[in-house]
Amino acid sequence: MVMEEKNQRKQWDSTYTNTDDFFGSEPSGLGYRAVEIFRKNGCKKVLELGCGQGRDTWLFAKEGFKVTALDYSESGICQMREKAKDLCLDPNVDCVVQDVRAGIPLPDASVDAVYSHMLFTMDLWEKEISYILEECRRVLKPGGLNLYSVRNDHDPHFGKGPNKGEDMWQNPMGFVVHFFSEEKIRRLADGYEIVHIQEFDDPSPPFTKKLYEVLLRKY
Numbered sequence: 001m002v003m004e005e006k007n008q009r010k011q012w013d014s015t016y017t018n019t020d021d022f023f024g025s026e027p028s029g030l031g032y033r034a035v036e037i038f039r040k041n042g043c044k045k046v047l048e049l050g051c052g053q054g055r056d057t058w059l060f061a062k063e064g065f066k067v068t069a070l071d072y073s074e075s076g077i078c079q080m081r082e083k084a085k086d087l088c089l090d091p092n093v094d095c096v097v098q099d100v101r102a103g104i105p106l107p108d109a110s111v112d113a114v115y116s117h118m119l120f121t122m123d124l125w126e127k128e129i130s131y132i133l134e135e136c137r138r139v140l141k142p143g144g145l146n147l148y149s150v151r152n153d154h155d156p157h158f159g160k161g162p163n164k165g166e167d168m169w170q171n172p173m174g175f176v177v178h179f180f181s182e183e184k185i186r187r188l189a190d191g192y193e194i195v196h197i198q199e200f201d202d203p204s205p206p207f208t209k210k211l212y213e214v215l216l217r218k219y
């Protein structure tokens with residue numbers, strides 16, 4: 001499994017090196033909804049986990065949020081940093097290259113919101129996701145928000161390809177994807193109030209995905 005994990009990281013690195021804007025050049029629909037939700041709740045400091053090439057990071061920075069953006073892909077982070085510089089948004093963005101399984105390098109109660117679009121849906125075991133959600137809770141201020149998305153069990157790729165343990169299957173591109181039922185989301189929400197769980201389609205490249213949008217609030 002250790003080898004698999006290294007391969008996944010390498011795969012993201014080479015994908016981002018070889019493809020500009022792998023998920024498209026526009027911010028995601030979830031990113032726009034996050035801006036509305038965070039603004040309505042008075043959030044200013046946002047931690048984004050699994051930011052990739054930064055399509056939503058630039059949106060948050062452009063909209064005036066202070067963003068700490070973390071990903072384990074060095075090439076994704078480098079591209080994001082360059083683009084932020086080109087757009088003169090770099091004062092609003094801090095970049096961290098780190099495997100989130102090693103924890104979040106921020107102090108307790110230091111951010112208003114955590115955002116992750118399709119990070120938990122990667123090759124992470126349920127106990128690792130539980131630890132990361134606990135880390136998110138630690139760095140959130142009381143009442144802080146955790147907005148995340150995951151591929152769900154109605155997605156056409158659910159159960160297809162080689163099984164990699166729990167509800168993880170490897171897709172034809174070689175990425176290991178973890179699929180979530182609503183019950184799993186509820187089970188993982190320890191220490192949070194569940195504000196909503198909503199299904200949506202994400203039409204961004206390379207194919208349309210069925211996701212749950214999950215909004216949690218730290219007790």
Ligand SMILES: C[S@@+](CC[C@H](N)C(=O)[O-])C[C@H]1O[C@@H](n2cnc3c(N)ncnc32)[C@H](O)[C@@H]1O
Nearest residue numbers: 012023050051052071072073099100117118122
């Ligand atoms: C499906 S992509 C989504 C990227 C971005 N959120 C977007 O929507 O454009 C998942 C991202 O999570 C990152 N990732 C996967 N596992 C990770 C880990 N253990 N630690 C940090 N980043 C990870 C990958 O490098 C990749 O950029």
